[in-house]
Amino acid sequence: MNTTTVSQTDFAKSGMFTVATLQKAVAFAVLLLLVVFFSLMSPVFLSWSNAINIMTATSVNAVLGIACTLVIISAGIDLSVGTLMTFCSIIAGVLSINLGLPLWIGIPGALLSGAAVGACSGAIIAYLKIPPFIVTLGFMRALYGLNIVVTSAKPIYFDDQPKYSLISPDSSISALIPGLGIPNAVFVMVLLAIVAAIVLNRTILGRFIYALGSNEEAVRLSGVNVNIWKVGIYALSGMICGIAGLLLSSRLGSAQPAIGMGYELDAIAATVIGGTSLAGGRGTILGTIIGAFIISILSNGLTVLSVADEWKYVATGFILVTAVYVDMRLKYRG
Amino acid sequence: MSSSEKSHGAQSVSGPKLIELRDIEKRFPGVHALRGVNFDLRAGEVHALMGENGAGKSTLMKILTGVYQPDSGEIIVGGKTVTMPNPRAGQDLGISIIHQELYLMNHLTAAQNIFIGREPRKGLGIFVDNQKLNANAAAIFKRMKIDISPEIEVGGLTVALQQLVEIAKALSFNSKVLIMDEPTSALNETEVAHLFAIIKDLKANGVGIVYITHKMDEVKQIADRITVMRDGQYIDTLPQEDTPISKIISLMVGRELAHASRAEGKVGHEQVLKVSGLNAGKMVKDVSFTLKKGEILGFAGLMGAGRTEVARAIFGADKVQSGEIEIHGKKVKVKSPADAVKQGLAYLSEDRKRFGVVTGLSVRDNVTLPSWSRFTTAGFLMKDREMNKTAAEYVEKLKVKTPSVSQIVRLLSGGNQQKVVISKWLLRDCDVLFFDEPTRGIDVGAKAEIYKLLQSLAEQGKAIVVISSELEEVLRLSHRIIVMCEGRITGELDGKTATQESIMHLATQRQSKAA
Amino acid sequence: MKKLIAAAALLGAAMALTATAHADAPYYAIIAKGFDHQFWQAVKKGAEDQAKADGVTITFEGPKTEAEIDKQIDILNADFAKKPVGLGFAALDTKAETKALQQYADAKIPIVAFDSGVANDLPVTTCTTDNVAAAAEAAKQLAKAIGDEGEVADEIHDQTSATGLGRRKGFEEEIAKHPKIKLVDTKFANADAKAADDIKAILTAHPNLKGIFASNEGAANGLAIAKKETGSKVIGIGFDSGKKQKDAIMSGLLAGSITQNPVGIGQCAVSSLTKALKGEKLEKVIDTGFYYYTKDNMSDPKIAAVLYD
Ligand SMILES: Nc1ncnc2c1ncn2[C@@H]1O[C@H](COP(=O)(O)OP(=O)(O)OP(=O)(O)O)[C@@H](O)[C@H]1O
């Protein structure tokens, strides 16, 4: 009887990850297809400088997408990522411009405030048992209002902190390798993606993210303090929104109070296109990065092809629905 | 309704062949689930399909209903070779199934679940005719002699009631072929009796029934023929009448099994758990009992007697209204399962799918789930290697059939999932273990292993509460038996002297009569 | 799956049709603040007409909302890859997009700002309405209509853009010059329904309100809706045009509106680029003008030419 054959195979062999891998492969195929299509259609699309445009355009959405991915795998949702991002950039502005504090206070301050707001929404979701959709919808609006109030509706310009602009646009690597010109924002995105993937796959928090998304009640009945982990997940997501806020405001040289509403939808779209299931329990960071690239390549490529704005939205919507369709097909097969 | 009369025997086997499966092969990644299996079903017979956990019974039936596609082999329905690309095709061919795992929509009512996609319509077919819907469901329930409101949300029902809804759904198709994959795993004896009466009815009307179970007495009661599978292989098909249980078992496991003995072991003097005046929800009324070191305490009672609710309340899973809990002589407040585990309590739920396994995680992660924090470096990095090793030990010990410890639990057979849940509490090493229906869906061989395991745990000084609807199980395992009825404890019996009758007597002592 | 591929192919074909070829004629990139408001559609029309006259091709694009500055930068960058010979640009922020503009300047591509300017001297000129003066005109007209006394309020389309700031400033400064008129409330909304809700709240809070100024198309439509739904007799003056706003003026819901000259703005952007490329000297600011229009002068050819649906 070969009842028990126990080998220490890695993740790649197990079912969940084959589905996820397949899904990523599908997303990646779409990505390649788009690149090939646009390259054939337009000679300028495949230039290095346009590649940099695409990477830059991807970075903020990808970072927000990572924040969303963590929450969505845990079977939650975070609609406040966009305005929370803006809130964090405003905190950076208030601390380092309005209060004149040095950047080494302003930057961690922004990240911490993101984590704190995330922890708040997480706590409300976990302890008061209000659905995350509602809580984060509330936070999305409340933060939007707060952003306007704090800034009196005027952008905060980082002119007095010339180093601030280094976070996003001017590359440190390009200083070493002239002509490369990849903005720091892109490196931040890549680095964060790696860290987030490690968190998801190798740490206890990541394991709980998958576990909660798969069967929260079974986890609770295993004697786990589910609430604390939920707060942790939303706090981490909030801190990542802070990173997005720093990237964006550094790129704009200013904290813009009105920006942010609607960005959550792009982030969630990137997450879903990348194969994360809105029902929770399934998803990967790499998928989300691919999803974010699909969105920005689509937008950049259609602009390069001079396609009218209206049609850009039609195309993006089409891709989103296709991705979810494929996702569901794969799920019911497995 | 008498249910224990002898079955009709083999004469009905002569009915026309409804279904035939030939040389069915099925492989999953890492698992050769079916290796050339043959099976046939005739009109008017009950054909029992037997085999150990993971033998491939459910997989074979999923192939027969279009859930899975065979890699090779032939499916013949009504004399014609067919393909079934999806479950709908199976339904169209007149085959319906009661799945082992419940597939109900929690937020829909019982009636909506039964007729999903086939709702009676009115007003030019635009609106659902709710009256008719509920009336149709009520008619089926009446036929099954059960008391469920068609309008109740199934999410709020106990597993037993959910299983009954699932059965009602399968009956509602009026199919020629009915497959029942462990339909009675959550039912009590009365409900089983009602189900058997219905089965006889169906037989008389020429319906063919495939019946999967691990309960030998059921097979003896209703089966006409028995097909045994082992490790994905077809072993033999035999007439039930001429086949003694011991023969079935030895065909299933490939060896003779020793009969497990009644509880021996010495119960210690140290009182580990004391519950007094516990009230919780509507189902737990003034419950008091004690539990000693090394003791196995059985909780018996009819379905809905409140045994699960007692365990959940003590474990902090549900809100407690009043009452005191002492552990090792110290009064404790258990506000959540997390508190409970910290105090050394463990609770294995009767509802494996909803409250037991995290189906999307691996065997390894499930086995270690309550102990994850023990497997971290610097408090956050998971030590996957070590977890693999530990999980592998338990997989070995409980003979969990899985290609590897990183297999996703959803892909395991039902019985093997149960073993995973048991493993996780064994690993967590709590002092007081509440096992609610621990052998649900577990095959005879493994059952004996689990009994031995529980007994040895008690000998090591653990205190164990076993909640079970199988009286035999309670009698075999328990040093002491507490019987509940309608949320109250109606009596306590000594494990050595208790009988099925004495338990049933207490289990039916309703408050109204007692007062 | 096959159906999906077919649908994708169709979609691709549809997009290819809308894409404009610009291989031969000189190409200008025109980047607006948005594309779905009637105002921008009218600017687009002006730009396209002028492009035809000048023998050039253009693209006309904008982000989804006027808050999405980074998306506008992405468009600036993507268009730069197409090597345009000129750039027309309506900046969402006066400073935040300097770096993206700089690459055009570095490549010696002339930039013309339109609708609102930027806080640097990269553009060769700015085609714009004097928003402060235009809103002051609205205030004067409103003062006249309410008999130069009583309470008034304003609904401004946003809190941060130059047009929002300018129109609020122009209106409120002019009102301050009228001692018997009191400004009691200011709210912000850029979409019909939201503005309508705002204004209904204002009307409830200030029952004696005499007049309201709404600073763009969305705000003015909201004002008309609010008046219709509450039956209020408050006097409303709007800004810009568009079908709904024009209807509201015709039916008397609005007393009148200030219109910029969006078609003229679009023409100015393109023609200024053509002139700059020919080496002509241009004024730093080109005022494209504004008009106050009412039911009575709407069909006046001079007015009708700058109104749009
Ligand atoms: N989708 C799947 N992917 C991978 N392996 C699977 C899948 N479904 C079933 N298996 C494996 O196939 C084997 C047979 O499973 P099956 O569910 O048919 O067993 P069973 O006889 O019904 O057992 P039980 O009595 O425990 O219900 C098991 O080893 C199981 O792990």
Ligand SMILES: [Mg+2]
């Ligand atoms: Mg099974």
